[in-house]
Amino acid sequence: MASTKEFKNRIKSITSIRKITKAMKMVAASKLRQAQRSLDVVRPCFKAVDVLFNEYRGTAKSEQAIVNKLIVPISSDRGLCGGINSGVAKAARQLANKSDGIDPNASIICVGIKAKDQLQRLYSKSIRTSITEVARKGISFGNASIIAEEVLAQDYDACYIVYNKFKSVLTQIITEDRIESKQALENAYNEFNDYEMEPSKSEVLFDFYEYYIGLKIYYALIENNTSEQGARMNAMENAAKNAGEMINKLTLIYNKARQASITSELIEIISCASAVSSK
Numbered sequence: 520m521a522s523t524k525e526f527k528n529r530i531k532s533i534t535s536i537r538k539i540t541k542a543m544k545m546v547a548a549s550k551l552r553q554a555q556r557s558l559d560v561v562r563p564c565f566k567a568v569d570v571l572f573n574e575y576r577g578t579a580k581s582e583q584a585i586v587n588k589l590i591v592p593i594s595s596d597r598g599l600c601g602g603i604n605s606g607v608a609k610a611a612r613q614l615a616n617k618s619d620g621i622d623p624n625a626s627i628i629c630v631g632i633k634a635k636d637q638l639q640r641l642y643s644k645s646i647r648t649s650i651t652e653v654a655r656k657g658i659s660f661g662n663a664s665i666i667a668e669e670v671l672a673q674d675y676d677a678c679y680i681v682y683n684k685f686k687s688v689l690t691q692i693i694t695e696d697r698i699e700s701k702q703a704l705e706n707a708y709n710e711f712n713d714y715e716m717e718p719s720k721s722e723v724l725f726d727f728y729e730y731y732i733g734l735k736i737y738y739a740l741i742e743n744n745t746s747e748q749g750a751r752m753n754a755m756e757n758a759a760k761n762a763g764e765m766i767n768k769l770t771l772i773y774n775k776a777r778q779a780s781i782t783s784e785l786i787e788i789i790s791c792a793s794a795v796s797s798k
Contacts (some may be wrong), residue, residue, distance in 0.1 A: 526773035537762035551748035558745050561715040565738040572731045578710040583703040587624045589675035590614050593743045594631030596651050603683045606693045608637035610681045613650035628669055651729040654744050664781035676700050683746035684737040688753050691746035
């Protein structure tokens with residue numbers, strides 16, 4: 520059995536770790552409140568635009584065969600947030616694979632360093648670019664527009680945006696949203712007559728398509744950032760709880776070892792006293 524000093528040092532070390540995890544939980548809780556406020560503002564706006572886009576997309580009579588895929592996995596740049604990044608990477612891998620291996624027509628734009636780290640080894644040839652530190656600089660529609668420009672510069676039949684949708688601190692849902700290309704929606708231009716448009720219907724719909732891509736990425740970034748903070752808060756709470764349980768267990772073992780050491784010393788003293796008195 521280890522000495523009482525070793526147990527004491529381990530208890531001291533784990534106590535320091537618990538203090539750190541509790542502090543990180545408080546920081547994550549503060550960031551989560553800010554992210555939820557942003558999400559509450561963006562969600563109604565996005566849903567209104569999403570309804571209009573789905574109405575426009577629904578007028579397309581025929582579906583184009585999907586050959587070229589563009590996958591945009593949105594992850595975090597920091598760890599210690601549970602398995603949300605692994606879930607995004609897993610969903611991206613499933614989209615980038617065919618039944619017989621990696622799809623050569625699949626392209627990937629990684630948002631967040633964690634997605635790039637998990638996909639780079641097998642899909643380095645498919646990764647077109649990676650964008651990091653988006654959340655650190657502050658999520659804004661301007662930053663989302665930069666990512667949207669990278670998306671629109673690619674040649675694709677369908678774009679898949681993969682991200683975590685925030686439901687609660689304990690639950691984040693992996694979401695895969697598909698957006699068809701401009702060419703796939705080209706036959707919808709002549710059919711979509713529910714609204715009057717000026718100056719040109721095709722020009723308005725092209726601009727609307729680009730705006731929707733930017734808004735969709737902006738919404739996905741905020742959803743994923745909120746999920747990240749919720750997952751990190753939950754992970755740090757579990758880590759602090761586990762550290763507390765380990766401290767209690769080690770304290771019990773430490774007390775037993777200390778008691779055994781004291782008992783052994785008392786036995787030695789009594790034995791020596793008995794030997795002296797017998798002489």
